Amino acid sequence: MRRIGLRIAYLGTHFSGFQVQPDRRTVQGELCRCLSEYFGTVVRVTGCSRTDRGVHARDFHALAELEETASSVPTERLPLALRPYLPSDLSVLSAFDVTPDFHVRHDVISKEYRYSVYRAPSPDPFLADRTWHLSHRFENGYLEAMRQSAAHLVGRHDFAAFMAEGSEVQSTVRTIFRIEIEEQGGILTFSVVGDGFLYNMVRIIVGTLIDVAKGKMTPRDVLFALESRERKNAGQTAPPEGLCLWKVLY
Amino acid sequence: MRRIGLRIAYLGTHFSGFQVQPDRRTVQGELCRCLSEYFGTVVRVTGCSRTDRGVHARDFHALAELEETASSVPTERLPLALRPYLPSDLSVLSAFDVTPDFHVRHDVISKEYRYSVYRAPSPDPFLADRTWHLSHRFENGYLEAMRQSAAHLVGRHDFAAFMAEGSEVQSTVRTIFRIEIEEQGGILTFSVVGDGFLYNMVRIIVGTLIDVAKGKMTPRDVLFALESRERKNAGQTAPPEGLCLWKVLY
Numbered sequence: 001m002r003r004i005g006l007r008i009a010y011l012g013t014h015f016s017g018f019q020v021q022p023d024r025r026t027v028q029g030e031l032c033r034c035l036s037e038y039f040g041t042v043v044r045v046t047g048c049s050r051t052d053r054g055v056h057a058r059d060f061h062a063l064a065e066l067e068e069t070a071s072s073v074p075t076e077r078l079p080l081a082l083r084p085y086l087p088s089d090l091s092v093l094s095a096f097d098v099t100p101d102f103h104v105r106h107d108v109i110s111k112e113y114r115y116s117v118y119r120a121p122s123p124d125p126f127l128a129d130r131t132w133h134l135s136h137r138f139e140n141g142y143l144e145a146m147r148q149s150a151a152h153l154v155g156r157h158d159f160a161a162f163m164a165e166g167s168e169v170q171s172t173v174r175t176i177f178r179i180e181i182e183e184q185g186g187i188l189t190f191s192v193v194g195d196g197f198l199y200n201m202v203r204i205i206v207g208t209l210i211d212v213a214k215g216k217m218t219p220r221d222v223l224f225a226l227e228s229r230e231r232k233n234a235g236q237t238a239p240p241e242g243l244c245l246w247k248v249l250y
Numbered sequence: 251m252r253r254i255g256l257r258i259a260y261l262g263t264h265f266s267g268f269q270v271q272p273d274r275r276t277v278q279g280e281l282c283r284c285l286s287e288y289f290g291t292v293v294r295v296t297g298c299s300r301t302d303r304g305v306h307a308r309d310f311h312a313l314a315e316l317e318e319t320a321s322s323v324p325t326e327r328l329p330l331a332l333r334p335y336l337p338s339d340l341s342v343l344s345a346f347d348v349t350p351d352f353h354v355r356h357d358v359i360s361k362e363y364r365y366s367v368y369r370a371p372s373p374d375p376f377l378a379d380r381t382w383h384l385s386h387r388f389e390n391g392y393l394e395a396m397r398q399s400a401a402h403l404v405g406r407h408d409f410a411a412f413m414a415e416g417s418e419v420q421s422t423v424r425t426i427f428r429i430e431i432e433e434q435g436g437i438l439t440f441s442v443v444g445d446g447f448l449y450n451m452v453r454i455i456v457g458t459l460i461d462v463a464k465g466k467m468t469p470r471d472v473l474f475a476l477e478s479r480e481r482k483n484a485g486q487t488a489p490p491e492g493l494c495l496w497k498v499l500y
Binding site: 009010011056058079080083088089090091092093121122123124125126128129130 | 259260261306308329330333338339340341342343371372373374375376378379380
């Protein structure tokens with residue numbers, strides 16, 4: 001069995017998320033199809049994470065597994081070799097051999113997501129599908145209020161309030177290592193680093209922080225929401241198009 | 251007759267250019283449809299320029315003409331009012347009243363086009379459809395060679411060699427005021443400012459300069475091509491997706 005690690009990037013707009021689904025265009029499905037076509041044999045593909053419909057990735061890690069006999073292409077030449085098989089919204093950045101004990105999902109130490117908000121009166125066609133456009137006025141001191149709120153979320157907590165209702169998961173405890181909020185040229189960027197994320201967790205965190213910026217919630221309300229462990233006390237879910245899986249550490 | 255100037259931006263990927271064509275999705279067609287729907291009457295739309303299929307615009311000027319009676323919305327509020335009618339790849343940035351003698355095409359003093367090339371081994375899904383991806387190696391001193399070549403093109407010249415063959419036009423003389431070439435973060439940007447452009451002129455200029463960067467042509471060859479007035483002596487035509495109408499001056 002040949003096992004190949006792949007760093008990939010994709011624009012999520014025209015994918016129904018990472019994970020394979022019948023009759024849907026998914027990243028896993030496309031990657032599996034391209035690799036199987038190239039190698040001329042069935043290739044099994046697994047990913048470091050699931051991303052939702054419309055969510056992007058700049059440095060997603062996937063594992064490809066196939067029979068050793070299929071091809072002798074050197075692993076490092078795979079990105080170039082695969083290029084003719086890949087669609088324009090999916091790219092293989094690099095490929096590397098992995099040890100037999102490597103697990104693409106369990107071995108993740110931390111993941112960084114970035115969420116981009118475009119603040120302007122008119123939407124920008126060049127930023128549609130890759131930012132959340134907001135034309136609302138924010139309260140004075142909104143950056144400081146968002147940062148205060150975010151500080152309550154950093155650390156090891158039960159994030160049940162920041163998970164989409166109806167999700168099934170063994171534990172809702174996760175660790176957020178860092179939340180950074182920067183604004184430049186009309187783009188507000190949220191960078192969230194953690195050891196793992198619940199379903200919709202980053203989007204609910206960002207939506208809640210935007211509610212703080214609008215003056216609908218206070219930093220105290222955010223702390224209350226966290227401690228209550230109830231989804232209804234947190235803010236809105238930000239739309240998927242602003243979200244991007246930025247970096248995965250092993 | 252009410253006459254309204256519109257500054258618009260569009261991502262050209264899913265448009266068959268600006269100009270209306272039967273059974274094709276065009277910017278003029280979409281804008282006309284949106285304005286007619288909003289005003290409840292036929293609106294005539296003309297543009298400052300034609301752009302090709304796949305070419306983008308960040309500051310295109312259009313003129314809308316309609317019967318005075320149709321609506322009393324203040325002109326400056328139109329961008330907001332039109333937003334629900336516009337698709338996500340087309341945006342109205344501002345609207346302004348124009349004098350009866352204003353002509354959206356003839357009154358243009360200069361236009362700036364920018365062309366973006368992405369240089370990297372692997373394509374970036376986030377830059378597909380908006381840059382020309384090149385993984386070729388360039389010759390040493392390619393920036394300087396391109397700038398020397400570009401200097402030959404600046405000024406008032408007969409640009410017949412830099413026009414798509416088969417185009418019909420009264421005169422092939424145009425003035426280029428400036429060509430700037432900058433590289434940053436893997437993105438090579440060509441900024442070309444002129445009083446007017448022939449069909450495919452910017453794309454042929456960029457394609458020719460890239461041929462210089464690759465060592466296929468010299469600055470001297472570019473001067474020869476210009477003076478020959480023959481298309482076959484200039485370089486390749488760069489693909490449309492890297493091109494953007496950046497600024498129009500009246």
